[in-house]
Amino acid sequence: MWNAPSSADAWTATSHCSCNGAPGALTARLCEQLGYDGGYLGGGGLGYSMAVSEALLTLTELATTAWQIRRRSRLPLIADGNVGFGDAIHVAGMVRELEHAGVHAIELEDRSPRNGRATTATSST
Numbered sequence: 472m473w474n475a476p477s478s479a480d481a482w483t484a485t486s487h488c489s490c491n492g493a494p495g496a497l498t499a500r501l502c503e504q505l506g507y508d509g510g511y512l513g514g515g516g517l518g519y520s521m522a523v524s525e526a527l528l529t530l531t532e533l534a535t536t537a538w539q540i541r542r543r544s545r546l547p548l549i550a551d552g553n554v555g556f557g558d559a560i561h562v563a564g565m566v567r568e569l570e571h572a573g574v575h576a577i578e579l580e581d582r583s584p585r586n587g588r589a590t591t592a593t594s595s596t
Contacts, residue, residue, distance in 0.1 A: 488508035488509050489506075489507050489508045489509075490507060490508060490509040490510060490511045490549060491505075491507045491510060491511065492510070492511050492513055492516045493510030493511060493512055493516075493540060493544075493546065493548065494512065494513070494516035494517045494519070494520040494536070495520055495536065495539070495540065496539050496540050496542070496543040496544060498510070499540045499543065499544035499546045499548070500543060500544050500546075502544075502546055503544050503545060503546045507546065508547070509546060509547040509548065509549060509575070510540065510544070510546045510547070510548050510549070511548075511549045511551070512533070512536060512537055512540065512548055512549065512550045512551060512574075513551040514528055514533075514551045514553055515551075517532070517533065517536055517551075525553075530556050530564070530565055530568060533550065533551075533552075533569070534568040534569055534571070534572045535572075537550050537569055537572035537573065537574050538571075538572040538573065541572060541573030541574070542573075547575040547576075548573070548574050548575055548576075549574070549575065549576040549577070549578060550569050550572075550574045550576070550577050550578070551578050552565055552566075552569070552577045552578060552579045552580075553579075553580060554579070554580050554582060555579055562579070565577075
């Protein structure tokens with residue numbers, strides 16, 4: 472793995488950062504070469520690149536992709552943790568996995584999964 476700048480080095484020097492979607496290592500390298508401050512590994516982009524719905528992505532797929540990106544790029548990486556893959560125990564496990572993969576930040580949604588899914592329920596009347 473390359474030695475990446477710490478997120479503090481990359482993001483505290485300015486009041487904002489410019490991040491682009493980086494669903495894979497190649498995209499992250501391109502973002503790095505184009506001068507972006509960071510990359511965003513979002514569930515939507517990763518799902519599209521794997522030809523599956525975001526709701527069907529697993530933590531293993533997210534962490535593996537994050538590790539592949541960090542192995543090939545110095546770009547600081549924000550990962551979309553969605554709703555954390557379950558309850559508080561699962562969120563803690565997700566954080567450990569993504570830290571191990573080298574992610575600099577994790578975005579979590581402030582809502583609970585409903586019926587084991589991270590989708591919003593709608594009523595049909």
